[in-house]
Amino acid sequence: MTLLSVKDLSVSLKGRDVLRDVTFDIGPGEFVGLIGPNGAGKTTLMRAALGLLPFTGTCSLAALSENARARQAAWMPQAREIAWPVTVETVVTLGRTPHLKSIQNPADHDRKAVDTALDRMELGGMRHRDATQLSGGEQARVLIARALAQETPLLLADEPIAGLDPAHQISTMQTFAALARSGKSSLVSLHDLGLAARHCTRLILLGGKGLVADGPPQDVLTSRRLADVFGVTAWFQETPSGMVFQLLDTLS
Amino acid sequence: MTRLAIILCVLVVGLFFGSLLIGPAEIGITDSLSALFVDDGGAMTLVMREIRLPRALLALMIGASLGLAGAAMQGYLRNPLAEPGLIGVSGSAAFGAVLAIHTGVAASFALALPFSALAGALCGVFLIMALAGSRGTSLTLILAGIAVSALAAALTSLVLNLSPNPFAASEIVFWMMGSLADRSMTHVWLAAPFMAVGFALLGGLGRGLDALTLGEDSAQAMGIGLTRLRLMLVLGTACVVGAGTAVAGAIGFVGLVVPHLLRPLVGAHPSRLLWASALGGAAMVLTADIAVRVVLPSRDLKLGVLTALVGAPLFLHLILKLRRERI
Numbered sequence: 001m002t003l004l005s006v007k008d009l010s011v012s013l014k015g016r017d018v019l020r021d022v023t024f025d026i027g028p029g030e031f032v033g034l035i036g037p038n039g040a041g042k043t044t045l046m047r048a049a050l051g052l053l054p055f056t057g058t059c060s061l062a063a064l065s066e067n068a069r070a071r072q073a074a075w076m077p078q079a080r081e082i083a084w085p086v087t088v089e090t091v092v093t094l095g096r097t098p099h100l101k102s103i104q105n106p107a108d109h110d111r112k113a114v115d116t117a118l119d120r121m122e123l124g125g126m127r128h129r130d131a132t133q134l135s136g137g138e139q140a141r142v143l144i145a146r147a148l149a150q151e152t153p154l155l156l157a158d159e160p161i162a163g164l165d166p167a168h169q170i171s172t173m174q175t176f177a178a179l180a181r182s183g184k185s186s187l188v189s190l191h192d193l194g195l196a197a198r199h200c201t202r203l204i205l206l207g208g209k210g211l212v213a214d215g216p217p218q219d220v221l222t223s224r225r226l227a228d229v230f231g232v233t234a235w236f237q238e239t240p241s242g243m244v245f246q247l248l249d250t251l252s
Numbered sequence: 253m254t255r256l257a258i259i260l261c262v263l264v265v266g267l268f269f270g271s272l273l274i275g276p277a278e279i280g281i282t283d284s285l286s287a288l289f290v291d292d293g294g295a296m297t298l299v300m301r302e303i304r305l306p307r308a309l310l311a312l313m314i315g316a317s318l319g320l321a322g323a324a325m326q327g328y329l330r331n332p333l334a335e336p337g338l339i340g341v342s343g344s345a346a347f348g349a350v351l352a353i354h355t356g357v358a359a360s361f362a363l364a365l366p367f368s369a370l371a372g373a374l375c376g377v378f379l380i381m382a383l384a385g386s387r388g389t390s391l392t393l394i395l396a397g398i399a400v401s402a403l404a405a406a407l408t409s410l411v412l413n414l415s416p417n418p419f420a421a422s423e424i425v426f427w428m429m430g431s432l433a434d435r436s437m438t439h440v441w442l443a444a445p446f447m448a449v450g451f452a453l454l455g456g457l458g459r460g461l462d463a464l465t466l467g468e469d470s471a472q473a474m475g476i477g478l479t480r481l482r483l484m485l486v487l488g489t490a491c492v493v494g495a496g497t498a499v500a501g502a503i504g505f506v507g508l509v510v511p512h513l514l515r516p517l518v519g520a521h522p523s524r525l526l527w528a529s530a531l532g533g534a535a536m537v538l539t540a541d542i543a544v545r546v547v548l549p550s551r552d553l554k555l556g557v558l559t560a561l562v563g564a565p566l567f568l569h570l571i572l573k574l575r576r577e578r579i
Contacts, residue, residue, distance in 0.1 A: 050473055070475030081467035083330035084520040097463050097474040146466065150474070 002027050002060070003154045003185050004049065004073070009057035011041070011048050018044045020210045021057070026154065026187060031180040033196035033217075034189040036206035037230055042189040043078060045206065046156050049187075050075055061154075070098035074150035078158040080139050082131045088142050089127040092117055095149030117149035120175050122168075137164045144172060148179075155179065155186040162191070173199035197221055197236065197245040205229060217243060227251055256517050260531035264312070267538035271308035272300070274542055276549055306437045311541040312534045313440070313447055314432075314500055317492035319533020320526060322507025324454045327461035327522035328485050329390050332515070335508040339393065340400030341376045341490045345497035347404045347411075348372020350424050354411045365427075366442055366498040373494025376400050380486065389468065393482065430501035430556025432541050443495040450491030451530075453484045458523030465522060503556045505563025506533050512570055 004026040011019045019041045026032055034042050048055040051062030061073055096110045118124050121141045131142055144160050161169045176186045177199050190196045196203060203220040205213040207229035213220045226234050236245040273284055277299050287296035321336035352358040352368035383396035415421040460481040463471035472478055510532040511525055518524035544553040
């Protein structure tokens, strides 16, 4: 059973090819890191897969109706927008939108989903605070909790850990890994290759408008690909405490 | 939350009766209410049923319309400075009315003016839908709205410019200030069906507007159909604002100030703000319409002038408060 099946997906924006013939499947229990340099098409790939952008090719998610898709996949965009000074709890409750007629009267299991999501992102103590008054990193955690509260089999997040402090970067990655162990899957775009190598079960590397590599982190992150796609050198080694990855220099 | 609902409801009901009881024909409370409900065949029933009742009803309906449309528009655009006039419907409705006054059609039969205004509003809606398209972002809607408003304002100025005599010009200017004086039950019945449709359309937006708090992408991924939402918003606003402008002229600032004022009291939830704003708008217009009768009873102070006079300083105060909070 696959949660997301993308086949020959291509996107052109204003006549310019952004992505060409991307094909991959995501099954249950995977934590997939989407990596690639700026402008490689990570955001475009995720938005097209969700049906938020016109594309050619096929995608199982985009083919669903709006409401069915919202029950299948949650999406956390890169732009962290919270327009009104609502409480943290309200923002997270918005994640229940696909399951509710109105967010004004959530049922007990909706409240439970919200509580679980708040606990996962360590936001219990902030639930009654005004979300627009929080720091950028705290807002990011609130929005991740919002996506978690949607309780979908699949979660797509665009740079969720950007701007988080080190401890919360790690705990957020561990949250996604824990979701994978419970059978849910996530597709998460990342720039921190060290965290990606250590926590993801699989990496998809984008570069030059298409898919360059797809597989377990140690297979995808080779010296050659780092040089070709990112223009950097790195040191990495399998250690008793997991994979350790350190960027060293740029190739100019 | 329920406390706010009760307070607003009591306020609106109280003001509605206040509006029925206050006027130049000084009739006692019991006399006026009994004349309203029991036809005494005399002048008192005529005053109550044909003058005061339509006036109070229109204030209630138009106030609720402006408040509701303002809250919906601010929620959709995620901007506290948005207002119902933004999509150009009130401007084009006013142009339709002005054209009717200018050409003399307005004098030909009783409802010629509101009908002409409704036709103007309809043209405005078609124009804005053609410009903004069915797909597109909130930015295209704002731009299209500005274009339509500017065009309607320019055409209105042109009509004023070419006005054959100063009387027609002053009639146009006075009409544009907005008023509820001398309206009849016919006006109520003309506006009511449009407003009912508009209320139904706008009232159904709550869930989508709540989701839009997190941006268009997030809302869409949470299962909200943005194309449908936008269509409902534009048509709903056009119905309530077009009908309101057609019977009462342009009444500004209500749709801008009321949602802003009530937002902190509903925890900033866009869906809760919809009904709170409708009640608040009704209260504000009822109050303003009572005030124009009490403050300068002999001078026919225009309702739109008063709402702007009260609304602008109130709005400035809110901006200053916001500025203090942000520092």
